[in-house]
Amino acid sequence: MEELLTGLRACAEPTRLRLLALAARGAFCVMDFADILGQSQPRLSRHLRLLVEAGLLERQREGANVWLALPQAATPAGSLVRSLLARLPEDDACLVADRRHAARVLADRARIASESFRSKGADWDEMRALGLPAAAVEHALLAALPAVDLGRVLDIGTGTGALLEVLAPRIDSGLGIDASRQMLALARARLAKPGLGHCAVRLGDMYRLPLPDAAFDLVVLQMILHYAEDPAAAMAEAARVLRPRGRLLVVDLAAHGRAECRERLAHRWLGFADDRIADLFRTVGLAPSPAISVPGPLEIRLWGATSLAPVAAKQPELESTQ
Ligand SMILES: C[S@@+](CC[C@H](N)C(=O)[O-])C[C@H]1O[C@@H](n2cnc3c(N)ncnc32)[C@H](O)[C@@H]1O
CATH class of the missing domain: 1.10.10.10 (Winged helix-like DNA-binding domain superfamily/Winged helix DNA-binding domain)
Structure with a gap:
């Protein structure tokens, strides 16, 4: 009281x-x-x-x-x-x-x-910069997820917060993390609309998320892993904040040969092969599900995985009193 x-x-x-x-x-x-x-x-x-x-x-x-x-x-x-x-x-x-x-x-x-982005010659909308089919990716992502009750959602490398806005009607709360203050300024402007009060963004690094363990039902890494110097570490951190049986979704470029992405857009990796992502999932205790493909000038793939439930502690057998 x-x-x-x-x-x-x-x-x-x-x-x-x-x-x-x-x-x-x-x-x-x-x-x-x-x-x-x-x-x-x-x-x-x-x-x-x-x-x-x-x-x-x-x-x-x-x-x-x-x-x-x-x-x-x-x-x-x-x-x-x-x-x-x-x-x-x-x-x-x-x-x-x-x-x-x-x-x-x-x-x-x-x-x-x-x-500020323009003065640095950067483009905050990478899908547009690469001519990727953003609407088709959004459609595939929505189709890959349940239509309701996604619970607590974390969007790592949220950029302008577009994904949170799209998922907002299906979630209890949404948090976007990004390492760029300029991106966060754009995200905050986007999320200040009616009906988005349950979505917020915060400054943070994907390798050291300022968040407790097992706090989210769904974690998304969309178009960020190809920047990661150490994708395994980023994946481990994403898995840490996922609750048991929670879902991790990676949306990124399939393996490609466009080397100019390294210089022009500072990509660290030229996309990812299914095997590599599946290995990363398994290493951090996630069970991969089949990938979904979105064709375009560069193919985008959606890789999903589920966090395994902790193994229940075996109950000691009761000693017979007879
Ligand atoms: C290409 S954008 C993708 C944005 C958004 N996920 C989307 O799909 O539209 C990549 C984002 O990752 C962020 N980023 C890069 N390195 C990061 C890091 N170490 N920790 C958190 N965010 C990072 C960038 O600031 C940028 O907003």
Whole structure:
């Protein structure tokens, strides 16, 4: 009861309720909140601290920035804050204005990120850069997965978060990890749409995921393994965070001979053969299933595998009392 009262007290203030309503649209820094609400940073920092202490917001440090976001829905504070926010009138003039300002802040961030990519001559949309059939890949991926209840999903190397958006209607929660702050800025702008409040992104390295063991029902590595210096280590880390009987999906290029991908797009590997991926799966305790092919200028393959259930400890046989 004390926890509930603390949560309710923390929400019961106009600015704090507005901050929570914004956080339901995506993660923001204090500076963004100050810009959106037109209030001073010290004042907002005090409100935000209260919300964090009550467990209604979570802080995530990313270099010099601290991001504030709603906790995952599965936590008591997460479900409390979401059920309170569901009662807010969508057409409240103050909230409508906040959402409009927030959309501007997110669009600015996405513009800065894409300018930064352009100035480096990079392209964040690799499928487009290679002329790959992104829609067909998406279709194959959706067809390969159950239509509902995918549970907790982790997208490693999420890029602009497109996969999370596609999977959103089928999942309880979605987390994207990426090593690039610019990619994360684009992903946050994408995920700040209605209906995507259960999806979030975080800075992280695929070799050292900032996540506990066995935390996800589905883990996806889409178009990232060909960058990995050490695919076995990346796969082991993905398997670590997968729950027993959870599913790992690797979507990547089939083995190909386009050597220019090394120089032009910094690929480490020119795709993968089925045997290699199956070996990697087995090495980390995953049982491979048959691969699915998506033809195109470069063939894309979807390799799935299931995490084996831990072997149940053998019960000692009861000694006969007779
Ligand atoms: C080609 S993009 C693929 C993005 C997304 N998965 C998709 O299919 O559209 C590869 C992504 O992997 C990310 N990445 C590369 N190395 C990484 C690492 N060590 N840890 C996490 N992300 C990494 C890049 O920043 C980039 O966003």
